[in-house]
Amino acid sequence: MLPTTGLPQGAVPKLERPGPLRDRVYEALLELITTRALQPGQHLVESELAGHLGVSRQPVREALQRLSTEGWVDLRPAQGAFVHEPTDEEADQLLSVRTLLEAEAARLAAANAGADAVAALEKLCDEGEKAVDADDVDGAVAMNARLHAKVMELAGNTVLAGLAAQVDRRVRWYYTPVARQRGHRSWIEHRELIAAIADRDEERATAVMRAHTEHTRKMYREREK
Amino acid sequence: MLPTTGLPQGAVPKLERPGPLRDRVYEALLELITTRALQPGQHLVESELAGHLGVSRQPVREALQRLSTEGWVDLRPAQGAFVHEPTDEEADQLLSVRTLLEAEAARLAAANAGADAVAALEKLCDEGEKAVDADDVDGAVAMNARLHAKVMELAGNTVLAGLAAQVDRRVRWYYTPVARQRGHRSWIEHRELIAAIADRDEERATAVMRAHTEHTRKMYREREK
DNA sequence: GAATTGGTTTTCGCCTACAGTCTACGGCGC
DNA sequence: GCGCCGTAGACTGTAGGCGAAAACCAATTC
Structure with missing residues (x-):
C-alpha cells in the first residue's frame, strides 16, 4: 500500500504539469499542418515559429526534428524545414x-x-x-x-x-x-x-x-x- | 543538360561535407547502442556524451530525440535518456x-x-x-x-x-x-x-x-x- | 531500526549569442 | 543587352550559460 495518507487515490488532481515545452510545440505544429494552416511545401523558419509561439528556437528545433522523422516535414541541411509535399x-x-x-x-x-x-x-x-x-x-x-x-x-x-x-x-x-x-x-x-x-x-x-x-x-x- | 563544364558527373567528389553534426552524433550513438557498448537501461548523460564526442550538448540532444522516436532510447521527462530495454x-x-x-x-x-x-x-x-x-x-x-x-x-x-x-x-x-x-x-x-x-x-x-x-x-x- | 526530512549535487530544459552557409540582388565587365 | 561576380541579408548550426526539477545522501526523530 503506497498511500499512507488517509486521502483517497484520485483526490489530489496530480497537479496539472505543463509538460515538456517541446511536446507542446510538436502538438501545435502538427495541428497547424494537419489543418492546412501550414501548407505543403511551405518554408518553416525557426525564429518565426518561435516568436509566434512565444518560445525560444530550441524547443521548435526539437519539435521539427521529431516531425521530420515521422515524415511530416522535410529537413534540408542548412536550409531549414519544409512542410512535406505528399505525392x-x-x-x-x-x-x-x-x-x-x-x-x-x-x-x-x-x-x-x-x-x-x-x-x-x-x-x-x-x-x-x-x-x-x-x-x-x-x-x-x-x-x-x-x-x-x-x-x-x-x-x-x-x-x-x-x-x-x-x-x-x-x-x-x-x-x-x-x-x-x-x-x-x-x-x-x-x-x-x-x-x-x-x-x-x-x-x-x-x-x-x-x-x-x-x-x-x-x-x-x-x-x- | 546541367553540367556545362566538360567534366564527367562523378569527377568532382561532391566536396566531402561533414554534414550536420547531429547526424554524425546519431550514427555514433546508434553504433554504441547496437554494439552493446551502451547497455540497455543505462542512463545517458548529455554532458557526458557531449564531452566524450567532443561536441556541445545541443547536437547530442537532437540525436537523442531522434533515437527516442525510433525506439532506441526512452526519454523520460526531466530525467534524461535511457537505453531502451527490450522485453x-x-x-x-x-x-x-x-x-x-x-x-x-x-x-x-x-x-x-x-x-x-x-x-x-x-x-x-x-x-x-x-x-x-x-x-x-x-x-x-x-x-x-x-x-x-x-x-x-x-x-x-x-x-x-x-x-x-x-x-x-x-x-x-x-x-x-x-x-x-x-x-x-x-x-x-x-x-x-x-x-x-x-x-x-x-x-x-x-x-x-x-x-x-x-x-x-x-x-x-x-x-x- | 525504519521512516522522514532537510540540504546538496547532479542533470535536464530552455534561452541567448556567435559563427558558418546558402540565397538573392545589384553592380560590373563583356 | 546578357552573363558573371561580389556583397549583403537571412537563416541555420553550434556553443555556452542560467534557472529549476529530480535524485541522492546523511542527519534526525519516532
Missing part, C-alpha cells in the same frame, strides 16, 4: 501499407477479442453512425479513428500499433478532404468487420478489413484524376 | 511485424522484379554464403541485411521500406547474439526466395519469406528459455 505515388504507397497493417490488426483482434471487446466496438460504431446521420463530418472522422484504434488495441501488438498510428494519421491528412464522400458505406463495412471479429473468424476479419481500406484507397485514386 | 514480449511483437512487412515486400518484389534484379540478388547471396563459409559472422549478418534491403528496394514502396528499415535494425539488435546459430539454413531459404521472385510467383515469394522470418522468430523464442 500521389506516396499517398498510394501509404494507403497500401495501411491496408497491410490494419488487416493484420483485424486478424489479431479476431483471434483475441472477447464479448466485452465486441460490445465496445459496437458502441463506437453506433456513435459513428449517429455522427454520419447528423452530417457531423469531423465527428464521424474522429469516431472512425477511434474505432480503428480500438481494433488495433485489441490486436495487442504495441509495435504494430505504433506503426499504424503514424501511418493512419498521415493517411487521414491526405484523406480528410475526401472523407465527406464516404459516409454510410464505410460504417456498413465496419459492422461486417465487427461481426467477423465477434465470430473469431480471422480469415474473414482480415478480408473485410482489407476490402474496407482498399475501398478508401480506390476512392482516393479516383479523386486524383 | 521478450516486445521482441516477439517486433519479429511478427517484421514478418508481415518482409512478406509483403517479397510479394511486391516478385511482382516487379526483372532478370537483372534477380542477378543482383544472386550475387548478394553468393557473397553471403561465402561469408558464412569463412565463419565471418559480422560479414554474413551485413550481407543478410543487404539482401533483405535489396528485396525491399525491388518492392518499390518507399513507405514500406522506411518502416521495415527501422524494424529490421532493431530486430537485428536483439537478434545478433543468436545470429551465429543460424548459418547455412538461412541462406538456403534465401535461395528459395530468389527462385520464387525469379518465377514472378507472388504467392510463393510471400510464403517463403514468411517461413524464413518466422523461422528466425522461433529461434529467438527458443533462446529465451
Whole structure:
C-alpha cells in the first residue's frame, strides 16, 4: 500500500504539469499542418515559429526534428524545414501499407477479442453512425479513428500499433478532404468487420478489413484524376 | 543538360561535407547502442556524451530525440535518456511485424522484379554464403541485411521500406547474439526466395519469406528459455 | 531500526549569442 | 543587352550559460 495518507487515490488532481515545452510545440505544429494552416511545401523558419509561439528556437528545433522523422516535414541541411509535399505515388504507397497493417490488426483482434471487446466496438460504431446521420463530418472522422484504434488495441501488438498510428494519421491528412464522400458505406463495412471479429473468424476479419481500406484507397485514386 | 563544364558527373567528389553534426552524433550513438557498448537501461548523460564526442550538448540532444522516436532510447521527462530495454514480449511483437512487412515486400518484389534484379540478388547471396563459409559472422549478418534491403528496394514502396528499415535494425539488435546459430539454413531459404521472385510467383515469394522470418522468430523464442 | 526530512549535487530544459552557409540582388565587365 | 561576380541579408548550426526539477545522501526523530 503506497498511500499512507488517509486521502483517497484520485483526490489530489496530480497537479496539472505543463509538460515538456517541446511536446507542446510538436502538438501545435502538427495541428497547424494537419489543418492546412501550414501548407505543403511551405518554408518553416525557426525564429518565426518561435516568436509566434512565444518560445525560444530550441524547443521548435526539437519539435521539427521529431516531425521530420515521422515524415511530416522535410529537413534540408542548412536550409531549414519544409512542410512535406505528399505525392500521389506516396499517398498510394501509404494507403497500401495501411491496408497491410490494419488487416493484420483485424486478424489479431479476431483471434483475441472477447464479448466485452465486441460490445465496445459496437458502441463506437453506433456513435459513428449517429455522427454520419447528423452530417457531423469531423465527428464521424474522429469516431472512425477511434474505432480503428480500438481494433488495433485489441490486436495487442504495441509495435504494430505504433506503426499504424503514424501511418493512419498521415493517411487521414491526405484523406480528410475526401472523407465527406464516404459516409454510410464505410460504417456498413465496419459492422461486417465487427461481426467477423465477434465470430473469431480471422480469415474473414482480415478480408473485410482489407476490402474496407482498399475501398478508401480506390476512392482516393479516383479523386486524383 | 546541367553540367556545362566538360567534366564527367562523378569527377568532382561532391566536396566531402561533414554534414550536420547531429547526424554524425546519431550514427555514433546508434553504433554504441547496437554494439552493446551502451547497455540497455543505462542512463545517458548529455554532458557526458557531449564531452566524450567532443561536441556541445545541443547536437547530442537532437540525436537523442531522434533515437527516442525510433525506439532506441526512452526519454523520460526531466530525467534524461535511457537505453531502451527490450522485453521478450516486445521482441516477439517486433519479429511478427517484421514478418508481415518482409512478406509483403517479397510479394511486391516478385511482382516487379526483372532478370537483372534477380542477378543482383544472386550475387548478394553468393557473397553471403561465402561469408558464412569463412565463419565471418559480422560479414554474413551485413550481407543478410543487404539482401533483405535489396528485396525491399525491388518492392518499390518507399513507405514500406522506411518502416521495415527501422524494424529490421532493431530486430537485428536483439537478434545478433543468436545470429551465429543460424548459418547455412538461412541462406538456403534465401535461395528459395530468389527462385520464387525469379518465377514472378507472388504467392510463393510471400510464403517463403514468411517461413524464413518466422523461422528466425522461433529461434529467438527458443533462446529465451 | 525504519521512516522522514532537510540540504546538496547532479542533470535536464530552455534561452541567448556567435559563427558558418546558402540565397538573392545589384553592380560590373563583356 | 546578357552573363558573371561580389556583397549583403537571412537563416541555420553550434556553443555556452542560467534557472529549476529530480535524485541522492546523511542527519534526525519516532
